[in-house]
Amino acid sequence: MSAEATSIRFVKGHGTQNDFLLIPDTDATLGEQLDEAFTRRIADRHAGLGADGVIRVVPAARVPGHEDLDDVEWFMDYRNADGSVAEMCGNGVRVMARYLWESGLADGPMLSIATRGGVRTVHAEPDGTFTVEMGHAKPASTRQMSFVAVGGNTWPATPVWVPNPHAVVFVDDVAAAGLLTEPPQVRPAAVFPESANVEFVVDRGPRHIALRVWERGVGETRSCGTGVCAAAWAAMRRDGVGAGSTYAVDVPGGQLSVTERPDGELLLTGPAVLGVRGTVDTES
Numbered sequence: 089m090s091a092e093a094t095s096i097r098f099v100k101g102h103g104t105q106n107d108f109l110l111i112p113d114t115d116a117t118l119g120e121q122l123d124e125a126f127t128r129r130i131a132d133r134h135a136g137l138g139a140d141g142v143i144r145v146v147p148a149a150r151v152p153g154h155e156d157l158d159d160v161e162w163f164m165d166y167r168n169a170d171g172s173v174a175e176m177c178g179n180g181v182r183v184m185a186r187y188l189w190e191s192g193l194a195d196g197p198m199l200s201i202a203t204r205g206g207v208r209t210v211h212a213e214p215d216g217t218f219t220v221e222m223g224h225a226k227p228a229s230t231r232q233m234s235f236v237a238v239g240g241n242t243w244p245a246t247p248v249w250v251p252n253p254h255a256v257v258f259v260d261d262v263a264a265a266g267l268l269t270e271p272p273q274v275r276p277a278a279v280f281p282e283s284a285n286v287e288f289v290v291d292r293g294p295r296h297i298a299l300r301v302w303e304r305g306v307g308e309t310r311s312c313g314t315g316v317c318a319a320a321w322a323a324m325r326r327d328g329v330g331a332g333s334t335y336a337v338d339v340p341g342g343q344l345s346v347t348e349r350p351d352g353e354l355l356l357t358g359p360a361v362l363g364v365r366g367t368v369d370t371e372s
């Protein structure tokens with residue numbers, strides 16, 4: 089380790105196998121070190137620790153623009169594995185809440201966490217799962233048709249923001265998307281100016297769907313909480329069911345559920361798991 093390098097603590101966690109490196113930054117001194125290059129290095133599955141995303145756990149009072157939130161002590165500083173910054177992470181916010189509770193940094197059973205996409209409140213459920221108030225889904229502001237293309241195949245897509253951008257595609261078989269070695273193309277660019285996460289969705293039964301997801305800034309992952317909300321919201325519109333409905337959503341890494349409250353708030357329920365802890369140097 090060079091003279092300038094520092095040792096940083098991390099905790100590995102996952103929600104339905106969407107996995108994260110949580111970096112506690114309780115005195116807000118690590119922001120500059122946890123940059124794009126460092127994130128890429130530690131998130132790398134071969135040369136680093138491996139993760140879909142990195143979450144810097146930092147006091148909201150020390151994050152410009154989030155200093156004055158009532159009853160919100162913590163901010164989720166989320167980066168995808170490629171180092172890009174994202175609005176928030178539906179699986180990660182459950183894992184972060186569990187970490188804060190188990191570390192004694194917050195009291196339960198309810199915790200509000202600030203994110204770039206707004207404040208999200210997490211509730212610890214009696215059965216050991218966690219429910220997140222995910223906000224309202226926002227459909228596209230234009231009626232322009234949207235598409236997802238992979239290889240030679242193109243499907244119509246439903247664009248929706250939760251608040252991360254998503255393109256939801258209904259297919260007969262999730263295998264139709266192929267191996268997904270390249271990012272799916274989302275079109276037109278005017279609808280998706282910041283690109284999008286893509287969900288390939290099939291029906292499993294009444295109010296029960298399954299999906300594969302390509303995460304912007306990562307690749308194909310085993311789950312995506314905002315993507316699961318986007319897919320359930322799109323399926324509810326397609327099925328013409330009213331608010332108050334709950335959909336079960338199978339992902340490669342497990343199962344989540346999404347309820348749309350009568351006021352339109354989406355509730356995402358699922359597990360949060362904490363695992364390996366250790367330290368990593370800021371310079372390799």
Ligand SMILES: N[C@@H](CCC[C@H](N)C(=O)O)C(=O)O
Pocket residue numbers: 106140141168173174175176177178179180252253285303304305306311312313314315
């Ligand atoms: N895995 C997350 C979403 C993470 C951000 C996403 N890749 C993006 O760039 O929008 C989730 O569980 O929601």
